[in-house]
Amino acid sequence: MSFLLKKRLLVFLLTLISLVANALGSPVFVRDLKAWQEGGCVKLLIFLEKEVSYKVGFLKKDPLQNRPSRVYIDFAPARISNEVPSSLELGSKGYKIRVGQFDSNTVRVVVEGINLCYHKVFKLDFPFRFQIELYEEKSVTSQGMQPLTVVIDPGHGGKDPGAIGPTGLKEKDVVLKVAKILREKVEKRLGWRVILTRENDDFLPLEKRTEIANKVGGDRFHLHSL
Structure with missing residues (x-):
C-alpha cells in the first residue's frame, strides 16, 4: 500500500470517528x-x-x-x-x-x-x-376539565436591572421573587398550571417571552411590573 493511499485511509478513518462521536453526542x-x-x-x-x-x-x-x-x-x-x-x-x-x-x-x-x-x-x-x-x-x-395555563413574565433580568432603589435593590430581583410567590399561590388556590418565562437572573428579549407563552399554550399572560 502506497504512502499516499495510507494517508488517505487515515484521514477517512479520523473523519469517520469524528462523525460517530458527534452523532452520539x-x-x-x-x-x-x-x-x-x-x-x-x-x-x-x-x-x-x-x-x-x-x-x-x-x-x-x-x-x-x-x-x-x-x-x-x-x-x-x-x-x-x-x-x-x-x-x-x-x-x-x-x-x-x-x-x-x-x-x-x-x-x-x-x-x-x-x-x-x-x-x-x-x-x-x-x-x-x-x-x-x-x-x-x-x-x-x-376536575372534569384541564386547568388553565397561566404564563407569568418577571420583567427585566440579566443585563436589564430595571429600577434600582437607594439601597441597591434591583427591580429584576424583586419581580422574580414576587412571580415565584404568585405562582405558588395561583397553583394552590386555583389549581391552574403556571409557567414562568425565567427562573433565574437571565435576560430575555420581548419576542422570546411571548414565544414561551405561545409554545406552552398559555390561556393567560401576565407581564409583571412594579
Whole structure:
C-alpha cells in the first residue's frame, strides 16, 4: 500500500470517528431538580445545560415484588451533577422521587406512587429546563376539565436591572421573587398550571417571552411590573 493511499485511509478513518462521536453526542449535565404537588398532579422542573432527548414511561403496581406504580423519565445522553438531590418526598400523598444515573448515558427520574393518566412536557429556555406535569386518573376525573395555563413574565433580568432603589435593590430581583410567590399561590388556590418565562437572573428579549407563552399554550399572560 502506497504512502499516499495510507494517508488517505487515515484521514477517512479520523473523519469517520469524528462523525460517530458527534452523532452520539457529548453527555449533557442535569444541574438541578425541583418538585411540588398540586392535588393529584406532580410537577417537576428539571434544569439541564441544554436540550436532550427524553422518554416518559409508566410501570403499574406490582404486589408480588412489593413495587408501587411509578413513572420514569429518561434523559439521554446525560449525566447527573452532584448538586442534584438523589431523592425527594412530596406532601401527604407520599409521592417519592428518585434521581440517578440509570446507565453511563442515561439519567432517570422516577416518581413512585402515582397512577398516571396523562402527562405534559414543556421545554423552556434561560436556563434550559423541562417542566413535566404528571396527572393522576382520579385527579383528572374529579376536575372534569384541564386547568388553565397561566404564563407569568418577571420583567427585566440579566443585563436589564430595571429600577434600582437607594439601597441597591434591583427591580429584576424583586419581580422574580414576587412571580415565584404568585405562582405558588395561583397553583394552590386555583389549581391552574403556571409557567414562568425565567427562573433565574437571565435576560430575555420581548419576542422570546411571548414565544414561551405561545409554545406552552398559555390561556393567560401576565407581564409583571412594579
